[in-house]
Amino acid sequence: MKSCPKCNETFPDTHFRCPECNVELVQLTVQNEAPDLVILCTVLNESKAHIMRGFLESEGIPCQLENISFHAEPAPVADLMKVRLWTLKEDAEQARRLLQERESIQVCSGCATEVDEQDEICPNCGERLDEC
Ligand SMILES: [Zn+2]
Ligand SMILES: [Zn+2]
Structure with missing residues (x-):
């Protein structure tokens, strides 16, 4: 056609x-x-997710936030906030690099979850986190 x-x-x-x-x-x-979107990372803190999005958009990388907290069945209180950050597939690599360059943000390479910068092992999937 x-x-x-x-x-x-x-x-x-x-x-x-x-x-x-x-x-x-x-x-x-x-x-x-439809644009090819990939999950950049999962953030367990909504305000941090907004900071990350603001940071990426200031670098010219558009992204979307998806709050997945409400989809979790009987939501445990500690797991109340879960936000996924989506970017275009072609931007994902650069976006990850930019986030890694920010000292306060560490993203697990195994499960793409944002982890504490002091963590050496991902609390989510047990992946060893390399120092970048
Ligand atoms: Zn015509
Ligand atoms: Zn992980």
Whole structure:
């Protein structure tokens, strides 16, 4: 399927130009419009998640926060806050590096959960945390 970039009329692949507008048709990609998002990290502190997002956006990396606290069934009180940070796939690597460069933020390479900077072993998955 192709479409005209001017009038948005759709045509079969056998057409190359829009007869109305006389412009070249563009190939329509199927369901490929949604941006490719990945989980950058899971943060156990909502205000920290907001700080991290603000920091990343100031570096030109757009991100989204998803509060997943409410999805947890009988939510244990200690686990009240859980926020996921999403970024575009192509930005994820740079975003992780930027976060690691910030002294106050350490993200487990095993489960992508934000951990305490003093932690040597991830309390979440037991992964050994390397000093960066
Ligand atoms: Zn057209
Ligand atoms: Zn972990």
